[in-house]
Every structure is written in C-alpha cells, then in structure tokens.
Amino acid sequence: MTVNIIAEIGSNWEGDVERGKLHIKKSKESGATHVKFQMWRAEDIYETSDPNWNTIKKSELKEDAAKELKNYADKVGIKWFCSVFNPESVDFLESINVEMYKIASWTSALKHKFALETIQKVGKTKKPTFISTGNGINKKLIEQQFKRKNFQYTYCIAKYPASDEDIVWKDVLKYDFFSDHTLGYTIPLAYVILKRSLGKNDIFIEKHVKLENSIGLDSPFSISFDELRNLVNHAQRIDQLNIHAS
Numbered sequence: 001m002t003v004n005i006i007a008e009i010g011s012n013w014e015g016d017v018e019r020g021k022l023h024i025k026k027s028k029e030s031g032a033t034h035v036k037f038q039m040w041r042a043e044d045i046y047e048t049s050d051p052n053w054n055t056i057k058k059s060e061l062k063e064d065a066a067k068e069l070k071n072y073a074d075k076v077g078i079k080w081f082c083s084v085f086n087p088e089s090v091d092f093l094e095s096i097n098v099e100m101y102k103i104a105s106w107t108s109a110l111k112h113k114f115a116l117e118t119i120q121k122v123g124k125t126k127k128p129t130f131i132s133t134g135n136g137i138n139k140k141l142i143e144q145q146f147k148r149k150n151f152q153y154t155y156c157i158a159k160y161p162a163s164d165e166d167i168v169w170k171d172v173l174k175y176d177f178f179s180d181h182t183l184g185y186t187i188p189l190a191y192v193i194l195k196r197s198l199g200k201n202d203i204f205i206e207k208h209v210k211l212e213n214s215i216g217l218d219s220p221f222s223i224s225f226d227e228l229r230n231l232v233n234h235a236q237r238i239d240q241l242n243i244h245a246s
Contacts, residue, residue, distance in 0.1 A: 003235045006206040007032040012216035015058035017065050021072045026225040028078040031232035035078050037061050040085035045112045063092050070096050086114040087121040105134030105158050130177050134158035152177050161221035177204040185231040192235045197243045
C-alpha cells in the first residue's frame with residue numbers, strides 16, 4: 001500500500017511566488033508526495049463585495065506564477081498540480097504538462113460560472129483527476145465526461161474547519177482519496193489505519209498546510225509543516241504494520 005500525502009497550499013501562498021516556493025520546499029522536506037495549488041479567477045467565484053475581496057484577488061494564481069511554481073516543484077522533486085476552475089486554465093496547465101487535476105466541490109456541484117465547461121475540458125485531457133463530493137455531485141454528468149479509470153471521487157466535508165463529528169466513517173471508507181478539513185492530523189491517521197486494515201492500496205490524503213506566520217484565508221484550518229512531517233511519519237509507520245480486519 002502507498003499513502004500519498006498531498007500538501008494543499010490553497011490561499012496560504014498569499015500571492016507571493018517566493019512564499020509559494022517555500023511552501024513547496026517545506027512540503028518536500030516534510031515528506032509530502034504532492035503539492036497542490038488552486039487556479040481560479042476571483043470574479044468567477046466570489047462577489048466583489050466580499051469583505052476579503054482584496055486578499056482573495058491577491059491570491060489568484062496567474063499563469064506566470066503557476067509556471068514558475070511548477071518548474072520549482074519539478075526541480076525539488078515533488079509532484080505539482082491544481083484544482084482548476086475555468087477551461088482556459090486547463091489549456092494553460094496542459095501547456096506546462098501537469099500530470100493530474102482536481103475538480104473542487106464548487107465545480108463538481110456546478111456552483112460557479114464556468115463549472116460545466118471546466119469539467120468537460122478536464123475530462124478531455126484523460127489525465128488522472130480527483131473529483132470532490134463536498135457540495136454534492138451529479139455522478140451521471142461526471143461519468144459522461146470521464147472514463148472510470150481516469151478519476152476518483154474524493155470524500156470531503158465542505159466546512160472550514162470541519163469537526164470530528166462531521167466525518168461519516170461508513171461513507172469515508174468508500175473512498176481512496178480523503179480531503180480533510182478537520183483540525184490537526186488525528187482524523188487522517190484514523191483513516192490510514194482503517195484503510196490499511198481493509199487492505200486498500202494507493203490512498204490519498206489532502207491536507208491544507210501553512211507557514212507559522214501565515215495570514216492566508218485557509219490558515220485557520222491548516223496544519224504547520226511540523227505537523228505535516230508528523231502526519232507523514234506516522235502514516236508511513238502505520239503503512240508498514242500488518243493490520244487486517246478479521
């Protein structure tokens with residue numbers, strides 16, 4: 001079994017490429033297998049009246065920054081990909097040879113302007129794609145656009161942060177990708193133990209990460225890089241145990 005830990009940067013890079021690179025470097029040093037950013041246009045998914053509009057706008061991942069961050073991730077040896085929110089961004093990410101995509105829950109639930117076109121465009125790439133179910137999902141639509149071997153549904157509670165009590169374990173165990181928004185890393189480790197006991201292979205856990213001085217909008221429910229390192233070390237140790245459900 002392989003436990004893949006995805007360090008989700010979200011808005012915690014705060015629109016600063018050098019800060020983004022530091023997140024990538026620390027994610028690699030902490031043992032994460034992947035690092036993920038989000039590629040959206042603020043006006044497509046937020047209202048300009050949002051009290052955090054200036055911070056949101058600053059955190060947009062533009063093409064030049066994305067290319068520089070992808071190249072840096074390639075240099076340090078960690079897989080880089082994005083949640084993508086518009087078809088033009090898919091075209092751009094294809095031009096820099098990303099290996100995979102994520103469809104966020106706002107997109108899979110068709111809750112923003114270019115959601116359908118984005119799903120269709122990603123489906124045409126035929127690349128591995130993680131599709132979040134946090135805000136509900138139209139499975140018929142998804143399965144029309146993606147070949148089954150090319151995508152995985154992602155268990156996600158669309159609350160920031162989510163509480164331990166929000167996790168429905170009989171549901172979460174149906175998924176091999178868990179995007180976790182609870183505080184700390186106890187719940188992801190419980191997930192690894194349970195999946196390991198069922199003999200499941202190639203599981204993915206996504207966790208928001210931050211620098212200690214982060215003021216990004218995602219920082220309140222993100223873990224530090226020390227916590228990320230602990231999550232990776234404990235997950236790897238569990239992975240080596242001979243645990244099987246009777």
